[in-house]
Amino acid sequence: MSVIRERIRVTPELQNDDRYHEVPFEVPPGTPSIEVSIDFDGSVAGIDLGCEGAAGWRGWSGGARTDYVIEADAATPGYLPGAPEPGIWKVVLGLHRVPAAGVDVDVTISLPATRPAPRPEAVPTVARTVRGSDRGLPAEPGLTWFAGDFHGHTVHSDGRLPIGGLAALGVASGLDFLAVTDHNTVSHHAHLAAEGAAHGITLLPGQEVTTHLGHANAFGDIGWIDFRRPAQEWVDEVERRGGILSINHPISGDCSWVHRLDRRPAAVELWHSTWYLELISTAPFAWFRTWPQGATLLGGSDFHLPEEPQRPGTPTTWVAAEDDSAEAILEGVRLGRTAVTGAAELVDGVGVPQLMAAPALVRVGDELVAVDADGLILVDGAGRRRMVRGARAGFTLDRADGPFHLADSDRRILALSA
Template sequence: MALIRRRVHVTVDLQNERRYLPVPFEVPAGTDSLEVVIRFDPAEAGIDLGCEGAAGWRGWSGGARTEYLIHADAATPGYLPGAPEAGEWNVVLGLHRVPAQGVDVEVEITMPASRPVPPVPDAPPASRTVRGSDRGLPAEPGLTWFAGDFHGHTIHSDGRLPIGGLAALGVASGLDFMAVTDHNTVSHHAHLAAEGSRHGITLLPGQEVTTHLGHANAFGDIGWIDFRGPAQDWVDEVERRGGVLSINHPISGDCSWVHRLERRPAAVELWHSTWYRELISTAPFAWFRTWPEGATLLGGSDVHLPEEPQRPGTPTTWVAAEDASAEAILEGVRAGRTAVTGSARLEGSVLVPELMRAPALVRLGDEVLAVDAEGLVLVDGAGRRRSVRSGHEAFAADRADGPFHLVLADRRILALCA
């Protein structure tokens, strides 16, 4: 057994120079597994953890873990299994929070690993509930409005739920699909089809490309996107591979989007769960109105923990698609056929439980249709207001005047579309 120990003194100057610090080590030929542990004082610093193999990226756990195991047939969630190839590897340290006096980080590598990978917890399938697609929102011929959530995390990054647990919550929330968007890894992709089939929900492959300057979701089975490169590279590479990139929660505290872009992606997560704290804020609309080409609107709960107030589908993104397959859902997003509501619950809104049905606002050609929104007010991006006087009412709506949203008398926003 080979044991390698490295001590790295991380300073603010080093953090200023490079946010992702490689700590190299050599893997001999014939190595069947390895184990990495880092130690530092978490009260003083925040150090993220990742792994780059000789043949490419092996995974990321950010600040959720301080160790990982890689075996031929299994790996710590967030990391790709496979016998370690010979050559130079790197333990990647993300220098997230560094004190003025600096901090010592001890890196310990063991080859072969001293223990097996613990089993991943299972989650029983949820009973099928009424899904969003059962609601029958008016759609163009050949299309159905499917209800989903474009932002969720599992134990493959900093979530506490196994993939099956997230899927079961999505089913219980009335969703037809969910995107699994773990941070800076695609280790979860290999498990999505089987878990989705077992629970009866479409699980879209995703990756939250996560940096201190902002986050973006890359959707599609397109492989790993390198978060360490310029954000423009994310946009171009995701498009080249046939995926969809969305800027996440562009106005959200210290996770707001501040990357510079010459060419922007097609989508934006305009309604994020953090917006629930101030649903009369028009800050997301102000940001959106600076987007010269317009964008496809998405919503995401960003669910991590089962005890969080946000659940899958808060908010819900509706996509008009031919079917609920991952390919059809992403094609609907590319075509801009989306709408966002507070939830998918048919018996009422999570924002206003006493409403009989969650209000919705969907586009049909040159009109937007307010559904179950009698008594609400339709507002466009310029602030013009029109009263909704019936359960199904259509309004002429030029896309250039968006985003359109439904509000209560107290100005709380219940639904939106472009």
């Protein structure tokens, strides 16, 4: 066994030079596994953790873990399994929060690992009572509105639940699909099809490309996107590979979007779960005013932990698609066939009652249809207001006048549509 130990003095100057500090080490031929751990004073600093192999990126756990194991047929969640190829590897330290006085980070690398990598645990399935698509929202011929959530995390980054646990919550909330968007990794992608089939829900492959200047979701089975590169390269590379990039929670505390872009992606997570804290805020609309016409609107719960108030589907993004396969859902997004609904409260911790009765605003051809919105107010992008009367009310409105939303008399925003 070989054990490599190195102490890194992390200072604000080092952070200023490079947010992602690399600690190289050599893996000899025939090494069956590797183990990496870091130790630092977490009360004063926040240091993220990742791994780049000799042949490419192996994974990221951010601030969720301080160690990982990689072996031939298993790896710590967030990391890709596979026999370690010989050559120069790198421990990647994300210098997220560094005190003025600096902090020591002790890095320990064991070749081979001193323990096996964890194996995933099976999660019992949940009996499905209703799917969002059962609601039958009005749609164009050949299309159905499917209900889902475009932002969720598992143990493959800083979520607490395994993939099956997140899937089970999506089923309990009545969703047809759920995007799994773990931070800066695609280690979860290989498990999505099987877990989705076992639980009866479509799991979309995603990656939350996460930096201190903002986050974006890359959707599709397109491989890993390097978060260390300029954001414009994310936009261009995701498009080149046939995926979809969405800017996440553009107005959200210290996670707001401040990257510079010459050409923007086609989608934006305009309704993030943090909007539930102040549903009368028009800040997302103010930000959206800078966006080119035609952007696709998405919503995301950003689910991490079971004790959080939001559950998958709060808010719910509806996609008009030919079926509920991952390919069809993403094609619906690519064509801009989305709508977002929300509700201020959950019932018994799940969202099925709201999913089936929440006011909705969906586009059918050139018509915008308000469903279960009697007495609410339809507001366009210029602030013009129209009363909604009846269980279903149609309005012929140009997309150029959007985005549109439904509001109640207290100005709470209940639904969005482009």
